[in-house]
Amino acid sequence: MKYSYKVPCKKEKLRDIRSFVKEILDKHGLSEIDASTLVLAIDEVCANLIIHAHQCNAKDSIELQISVKQNDGIIFDIIDKAEIFDIGQYEEPKLEDIIKKQRKGGLGLILVKRIMDDIEIIHDSSRNICRLTKRIDVI
Amino acid sequence: MVDVKRIQEGKYDLITIVGEVDASSSIELDNAIAEAIKSGNKAFLVDCTSLEYISSAGLGVFMSYIEDFKKNDIHIVLFGMNEKVRNVFEILGLDQLLTIRGEKEEAKSAL
Numbered sequence: 001m002k003y004s005y006k007v008p009c010k011k012e013k014l015r016d017i018r019s020f021v022k023e024i025l026d027k028h029g030l031s032e033i034d035a036s037t038l039v040l041a042i043d044e045v046c047a048n049l050i051i052h053a054h055q056c057n058a059k060d061s062i063e064l065q066i067s068v069k070q071n072d073g074i075i076f077d078i079i080d081k082a083e084i085f086d087i088g089q090y091e092e093p094k095l096e097d098i099i100k101k102q103r104k105g106g107l108g109l110i111l112v113k114r115i116m117d118d119i120e121i122i123h124d125s126s127r128n129i130c131r132l133t134k135r136i137d138v139i
Numbered sequence: 140m141v142d143v144k145r146i147q148e149g150k151y152d153l154i155t156i157v158g159e160v161d162a163s164s165s166i167e168l169d170n171a172i173a174e175a176i177k178s179g180n181k182a183f184l185v186d187c188t189s190l191e192y193i194s195s196a197g198l199g200v201f202m203s204y205i206e207d208f209k210k211n212d213i214h215i216v217l218f219g220m221n222e223k224v225r226n227v228f229e230i231l232g233l234d235q236l237l238t239i240r241g242e243k244e245e246a247k248s249a250l
Contacts (some may be wrong), residue, residue, distance in 0.1 A: 011163035015140070018161075018192070036223040037230070043194050047162035095202075095232060102203045104169070107231060108195035115232050 001028075005048075006063040009054035017046050017064065019060055021076075028068050029139035038074070038134060041115040043086070044108035052083040073117075073135040077081050080128055085132065086121045093121055140164055143171035151198035151250060157189040159173065160197030169200045176204065181213050182250050188219035193227055201237060214238075218246035 005020045007013040021042050044052035048060060054060045065077040090109050098106055115120065118133040140156040154175060161170050175183055208215055218240045220228070228234045240246040 011161075014161050014194075015159065033223060033226055037226065040194060040227060042165055043161060047194065047196065095236070098199075098202055099205045099236070102206055104165075104196070104199035104203045107199050107202065110149060111195055111227070112163055 001068045003066045003068075004063060005065075006061050008058040009050045009056060009062060010058045011045055011047070011050055012040040012088040014047055014050070020044050020064070021066070024066055024068070025074075028074075030136065034136060037115050038076075041112045042076055042078070044112050045132070048108055049078065049080055049082070053080065066136070067132055068138050070138060073109075073133065074138060076132040076134075078132070081126065083128060087119050105136065141167050143167055144250060145171060145175060145191075147180075151247075152178070152180050153184050153186060155186040155189065159192040160190065160200075161192065162196040165200055166195035167192075168197055169203075172204055176207055176211065176213065177191055181211070183213065183215045184246050184250070185215060185217040186219055187217055187221075187224060187242045187244070188209055190220065190224055193224050195231075196226065198231060198233055201233065205236060212250050216240055216246040216249045 003024050005017065007017060018039050021039045022035060025038060042064065046064070049062055050056055063079040065079065067075045080136070087109050092110050092113065093106050112132070116122045117135050120131040122129040122131055141156060141160050144155045146153050152175060154171060156168065160204040216238045220239065228239065238249055240249050
């Protein structure tokens, strides 16, 4: 099964993105806790793109595609024309450093790395895809 | 969308978070915690019973004040998180850095 959702780059849209993902995961029989962690990871990547890559410019948009495969699990593709930051290369800051420097950011990508099984950045001719894979039982 | 209320309850202030804290609403939580610190009070309970969702933006708010809490000898205890919200704190290990309790009474005795 494939699903897709395109949204303008507004922070206020994050809530709609979460509802969209949640609805699909519920449909495929994920437990509430599994669904909520995956929703969180998608929220984090989208927030990162909307805020940092697009500076919340509502004229830009990002697209989310979700493929659910019974034997493989779930693939989330977040598609963007802007450059996508390579999360795979992201070196996790130490929590102690974040606390000492009183930083508010930097936690989102740590969450994504801990929640997802695979993170891949694919550069196409006209777009960039952040592919997040979760190997999990689905119906 | 989030509402943050603060009321004085005897020796401590009770901060209640209602709704979802994400990248678009974390500023509300940030302002509320900053004001709480500025108030000069030293004891706070944070009621998370109606906190439906928190992303890293909200966690970051708590993280960024940990040093201020220490410096100003402020005691803050969070309580009433649902399983999903608690899970987010645990993924990052924030449950080890902040004091989190199940019920309000437990939270009061942990102050």
